[in-house]
Amino acid sequence: AQKLILDVDTGTDDAVAIMLAALHPAIDLVAVTTVNGNVGVQHCTDNTLRVLDHIGRSDIRVYEGADRPFVRRGVPVINRYEDGGEKYHPEELPVPPARSKKADKTAVEFLIETYRAATDPIVLMPTGPLTNIAAALAADPAFVKRVPEIIIMGGGYAFGNVTATAEFNFWADAEAAARVLNAGFEKLTLVPLDATHEALMTYADCDRLGALGTPAGKATADIVGFRIGVHDKFQKMGEHGGSAPVHDAVCVAYLIDRSVLSTTRYFVEVETASPLTVGTSIVDTQARSGGRPNTDLALHADARRFVDILAETFARPHGA
Numbered sequence: 001a002q003k004l005i006l007d008v009d010t011g012t013d014d015a016v017a018i019m020l021a022a023l024h025p026a027i028d029l030v031a032v033t034t035v036n037g038n039v040g041v042q043h044c045t046d047n048t049l050r051v052l053d054h055i056g057r058s059d060i061r062v063y064e065g066a067d068r069p070f071v072r073r074g075v076p077v078i079n080r081y082e083d084g085g086e087k088y089h090p091e092e093l094p095v096p097p098a099r100s101k102k103a104d105k106t107a108v109e110f111l112i113e114t115y116r117a118a119t120d121p122i123v124l125m126p127t128g129p130l131t132n133i134a135a136a137l138a139a140d141p142a143f144v145k146r147v148p149e150i151i152i153m154g155g156g157y158a159f160g161n162v163t164a165t166a167e168f169n170f171w172a173d174a175e176a177a178a179r180v181l182n183a184g185f186e187k188l189t190l191v192p193l194d195a196t197h198e199a200l201m202t203y204a205d206c207d208r209l210g211a212l213g214t215p216a217g218k219a220t221a222d223i224v225g226f227r228i229g230v231h232d233k234f235q236k237m238g239e240h241g242g243s244a245p246v247h248d249a250v251c252v253a254y255l256i257d258r259s260v261l262s263t264t265r266y267f268v269e270v271e272t273a274s275p276l277t278v279g280t281s282i283v284d285t286q287a288r289s290g291g292r293p294n295t296d297l298a299l300h301a302d303a304r305r306f307v308d309i310l311a312e313t314f315a316r317p318h319g320a
């Protein structure tokens, strides 16, 4: 099986990504690291532990990471869609409290030590702000060469979801995102909003997953149903109602089946200076900058294949 480390800010879509990675037989989920993002890092850690317990994978260790951005000190966690108590990412996911505890080491210590000792290739998949990865790069100059492949959920070519042009993960720690894209990873795939918004899930998809009757199927139906409700209310971008992207899970589906995304090689940078466009991914589609392509950029996704992968994986008996 393909070894994987997920770096998450759980987060509703992160939760679906974790379940898919933990339950698919082609993936060996080595560990999960957490980062400040959708909610404060302690909540991200707790939610991650809850999800793993719920599907019977409390054997997978969880390492807590950064509680604030890499450079900026003033940027708080934003749960921007707060409205009468309703949040885009609830602080506690709708699964029972965790029985297991986080590991003692920090996320960055774990990442550096694990890649240093690795004998098999381990894919790294950050689906939150890139703070832990930037910190690992800064602490260990050899880290970049030890990661054979990194698949990142972040950025948006055609549009943003926090500002007009910036996507949340890049916006929440723009300096970290810029460092990671510039670091020189051997194989870096970027999964931006353009792709994840082509893989929208609907209430009918939730019904299909819920009907599987398994812990992961039912939890995903609940979580995605909640996402659709909030997305319709706060974030719909010209899309039909009754659907929502489940960004982070698309990245895991791509690791399972590379036909889920189609990619093109480009030079991509992240804006860190302009107040208007901070956190924006700048894609050099016309090769104007002279920068060497550093990214396999996924601009399109196969929605049907994505949902089929979730349904096939969550149908297998598992967990509590």
Ligand code: BDR
Binding pocket: 009, 011, 012, 013, 014, 038, 127, 128, 153, 161, 167, 168, 169, 247, 248
């Ligand atoms: C990304 O930001 C977070 O809200 C989601 O979990 C996802 O990783 C989408 O912009």
Ligand code: CA
Binding pocket: 008, 009, 010, 011, 013, 014, 037, 038, 127, 128, 248
């Ligand atoms: Ca996320």
